[in-house]
Amino acid sequence: MIIPPEAPPQSEIAASCWKLIFVSWLIAMLATLGSLFFSEIMGLMPCELCWYQRIFIYPLAVILLIGLHPLDTHVVRYALPLAVIGLLFTAYHSLLFYGLIPESLQPCRQGISCTDDNMILIGFLPIPLLSLAAFAVITILLLKVRALARS
Amino acid sequence: MKQSHFTLIALLLMVIAFVAAALFHDSGQKQAQSERATNNSAALIKDYSVKTGNPAAKVTIVEFMDPACGTCAQFHPFVKQLIQQHNGKVNLVVRYLPFHQGSDKMVGMLEAARKQDKFWEVLELMFASQTQWTINHVAQPDTFLGFIEQAGVDIARIKQEMNDPATTKIIQQDMADGKLLGADKTPSFFVNGKPPSSFGYKQLQTLVESEVSANY
Secondary structure: OEOOOOOOOOOHHHHHHHHHHHHHHHHHHHHHHHHHHHHHHOOOOOOHHHHHHHHHHHHHHHHHHHHHOOEEOOHHHHHHHHHHHHHHHHHHHHHHHOOOOOHHHOOOOOOOOOOOHHHEEOOOEEHHHHHHHHHHHHHHHHHHHHHHHHO | OOHHHHHHHHHHHHHHHHHHHHHHHHHHHHHHHHHHHHHOHHHOOOOOOEEEOOOOOOEEEEEEEOOOOHHHHHHHHHHHHHHHHOOOOEEEEEEEOOOOOOHHHHHHHHHHHHHOOOHHHHHHHHHHOHHHHEEOOEEOHHHHHOOHHHHOOOHHHHHHHOOOHHHHHHHHHHHHHHHHHOOOOOOEEEEOOEOOOOOOHHHHHHHHHHHHHHHO
8 A cells, every 4th residue: 555645635644654664764774874883983893793783774774764755554564574683683682781691692702792891882871772772662663553554 | 844855854964963973083083093192102112113214214104013914015015115215214113913813923923034134025025925825814824934935034943933922022012002002903103103194095195294394
């Protein structure tokens, strides 16, 4: 069900779907630019788990934008699996970061440790938690879009 | 406002914010870097460091390098040319940052060759043949030993002296000094203690030329 964005009068459902996808896209973009800022500008090397999260956030920044112009709620079909898989990685990463999973289980043997101190931004913002929040919010918003589109 | 305008504005704002943050971060880094170099000038040159060129030259380039680093190999002819061009006004000090795996052994060979007065011959050969003795950024010292004789060294002595614990100490000191000075990549240059404005041939050349004209 493709609804042209310029078709007046736009149904309310389509308008709220657009907003939800737009916010998801904004979050994906911020996460993409943010992660690139950490690695390319600040020179923080991404740890192994960070790489997997990058794999699942970067396509979202593109796919969600395509779903916005013109609005295509089918984008959820393609975006939601990425968001959910990313969410699983961030959940695992956060558990590791806060020591809720013992060190010996963690897969980061070489390179930058996934529990390193340099994961804390400006003193209090841990990168794994930011990533978890981004994937969680995107997942929730996309689920909302799916529910709206079905109704 | 049309939805497409909304998206476009959001996209633009994000890109502008990214570039602005990058520029801001960069200028802060540059300042911190030059302050670090000024505050730790004693870490630039050690008595044991390899030096070349006129000892009385008033302009000194300190190069932190890694024999297994591809960019160092590419920079090498350029640095040599910079020193030759300035007829005794510029000299060079070499410090080691063997970041690549196995590269500490390459430094061991360089230090052993130095005892035979063949440091530069071996370094030139290393850089020229680098692709043959590095596999996936890992140095293969044994491969290089296979043709080190081309540099005119006594290979038996090299093998005997390349694992000298004194070299390990030199590497540790160089790495510690590099860290202190903010030299975290290879090659990293300091000209009379000042880092170039950014990484590149041109920037290094400009800095050397400005130091030459300021000191002569």
